[in-house]
Amino acid sequence: xxxxxxxxxxxxxxxxxxxxxxxxxxxxxxxxxxxxxxxxxxxxxxxxxxxxxxxxxxxxxxxxxxxxxxxxxxxxxxxxxxxxxxxxxxxxxxxxxxxxxxxxxxxxxxxxxxxxxxxxxxxxxxxxxxxxxxxxxxxxxxxxxxxxxxxxxxxxxxxxxxxxxxxxxxxxxxxxxxxxxxxxxxxxxxxxxxxxxxxxxxxxxxxxxxxxxxxxxxxxxxxxxxxxxxxxxxxxxxxxxxxxxxxxxxxxxxxxxxxxxxxxxxxxxxxxxxxxxxxxxxxxxxxxxxxxxxxxxxxxxxxxxxxxxxxxxxxxxxxxxxxxxxxxxxxxxxxxxxxxxxxxxxx
Numbered sequence: 542x543x544x545x546x547x548x549x550x551x552x553x554x555x556x557x558x559x560x561x562x563x564x565x566x567x568x569x570x571x572x573x574x575x576x577x578x579x580x581x582x583x584x585x586x587x588x589x590x591x592x593x594x595x596x597x598x599x600x601x602x603x604x605x606x607x608x609x610x611x612x613x614x615x616x617x618x619x620x621x622x623x624x625x626x627x628x629x630x631x632x633x634x635x636x637x638x639x640x641x642x643x644x645x646x647x648x649x650x651x652x653x654x655x656x657x658x659x660x661x662x663x664x665x666x667x668x669x670x671x672x673x674x675x676x677x678x679x680x681x682x683x684x685x686x687x688x689x690x691x692x693x694x695x696x697x698x699x700x701x702x703x704x705x706x707x708x709x710x711x712x713x714x715x716x717x718x719x720x721x722x723x724x725x726x727x728x729x730x731x732x733x734x735x736x737x738x739x740x741x742x743x744x745x746x747x748x749x750x751x752x753x754x755x756x757x758x759x760x761x762x763x764x765x766x767x768x769x770x771x772x773x774x775x776x777x778x779x780x781x782x783x784x785x786x787x788x789x790x791x792x793x794x795x796x797x798x799x800x801x802x803x804x805x806x807x808x809x810x811x812x813x814x815x816x817x818x819x820x821x822x823x824x825x826x827x828x829x830x831x832x833x834x835x836x837x838x839x840x841x842x843x844x845x846x847x848x849x850x851x852x853x854x855x856x857x858x859x860x861x862x863x864x865x866x867x868x869x870x871x872x873x874x875x876x877x878x879x880x881x882x883x884x885x886x887x888x
Contacts, residue, residue, distance in 0.1 A: 542568045543589060543697065543729060548598030550584055550754065558584040559754035562598070566746070568696075569727040572759075573744035575734055576777070581754030582733045586699050589731060590619045602697060617641055620690030620698040620728070624705045626682040628674040634685050635660070635670035641693045652692075659688040664718055680711035684718065691726070700732045704739070716742055737778055741766070741785050749774055763789050787838035787874055792831060795840070795873045797854045797863030806849045814860050816853040824848075830855040840870045 543566040550559040559581040566572040574582035587593040588600055591612040600607045607615060628637045638656035643649065660670050663684040674682055683703060690698055704712045716739065723730065734740055740747045741762045748759040751773055758770035766786040769775040775782070800808045808828070809817045816830045829843055830853040843852045844867035851864040 542566065542601075542603070543572075543731065544599075544601045545585070545588075546599045546601075548585075548588065548595045548600060550581070550588065550593065551596045557754055559588070559595075562754065562756055564748060564756060564759060566729065566731055568729050570745035571723060571730040571732055571743055573732045573734060573740040573747045574750065575737060575740045575747060576750035577735065577752065580750035580752050582748075582750050583701055584754070585750075586701055586731055586733050589697070589699055590616045590621060592616070617644055617693065618695055618697075620693075620695040622683075622686045622690045622698070622700045622703040624702045626674070626686035628682060628685060628689070630674055632673070633670065634665075634672055634674065634677070637674065637685060638670075638689045638692050640689060645693055655692055656688070659691055662691070662722070663688045678711075679707045680715060683707060683715055687719070687722070691722075691728075696729055698728045698730045700730060702733055702735070705734070705736075712739075719743065738785070741789065749777060784838055787841060788836045790837045790874075791833060792835050792837060792840050792854070792865070793833040795837070795865055795869055797865045800853070800861065800864050801849075801851070804849070808853060808861075808864070810861060813858075816855065816861050819848050828853050830859065830861070832857065837870060837874050840865065841867070841874065844870055 545562045545564040548559060548562040549557070551557050562581075562585065574585055576582050584593055588595050589602065589607065591607055594608065602615075602619070628634075629640070632640075635653055635656045638659055639649075639652035642652035642655055647655070657667060657670060660667060665681060665684055665688075669677065669681065674685070677685065686703065704715045707715065720743065732740075732743060744762055746759055747762055747765050749757050749765070751757050758765060758774050760768075763786060765774070766778060766782045766789070769778060769782070778785070806819045806821055809820050809825070811817055816828045818828050819826045826848055828847070831840055831843060832855055840852050844850050844865075847867075850867040852867075852870070853864055854862045856862050
């Protein structure tokens with residue numbers, strides 16, 4: 542766990558970057574720090590590994606005060622990923638990843654073997670390890686940056702807008718990769734972003750800061766969206782808070798019924814009973830079936846696109862299990878928002 546206790550950071554020019562911050566970042570979870578430029582989120586992150594020292598207050602990582610530890614040793618024990626990957630241009634990808642293990646005294650063979658394992662872990666080929674950073678795409682470089690941060694198996698990973706410099710498609714892929722890795726590794730991650738959608742997608746908890754380094758609210762994404770603490774948080778989350786909340790809730794508990802027969806539109810299945818299209822005498826519209834793990838937002842979008850206002854539901858193998866109506870999706874969406882609002886009020 543990472544704990545901030547009454548932490549204050551004032552720079553020599555008189556600027557207060559972080560104001561009286563008390564915050565706990567749970568072990569094994571992703572805590573996302575969000576806010577506009579100049580709100581102190583990056584300074585907060587950089588105080589964890591002492592790239593910036595607090596003016597007052599206490600920061601503990603795993604129960605130990607960071608100021609009582611050697612700064613260089615502390616940094617080697619914490620993974621760090623930045624927006625532009627920060628790779629050494631004249632070292633191969635493999636040697637970039639092996640940097641921290643070598644600093645920790647690992648033998649070159651062991652360090653390179655670990656680097657080779659991590660290439661595969663982050664979805665890169667062994668061939669990529671022989672290349673230099675400039676020979677990789679931006680998304681590949683960011684994967685190398687993540688691999689380097691993980692090389693010595695640190696319990697804590699700091700990520701400062703790591704996906705901010707890549708295009709939206711690659712950004713989504715990198716987010717998917719981080720979620721997959723976190724499911725396997727359960728690191729304690731502190732993630733800085735200015736993108737609310739990214740925060741909602743990745744965070745177990747989201748901490749929202751406003752200018753002057755003031756923490757306004759820290760909560761699980763669903764609680765934050767359903768019960769913003771004040772107008773500042775509500776405005777920051779945006780007018781589509783309800784839709785974002787739907788993106789966090791799955792279809793699993795929404796009822797389904799057998800596919801209708803004999804109507805104007807027929808649901809066409811292949812030989813394995815996988816949905817293919819809605820068909821009439823005059824038209825055929827491809828269908829995008831959904832699984833229980835898909836979100837209510839995806840279901841709502843699909844029900845609007847469907848000529849029948851029905852969503853085809855399938856199991857893990859893509860085999861039809863039934864259909865769900867737009868009305869049922871709307872009803873469950875309303876119940877979800879009401880439940881989160883009630884829970885937030887109770888807290």
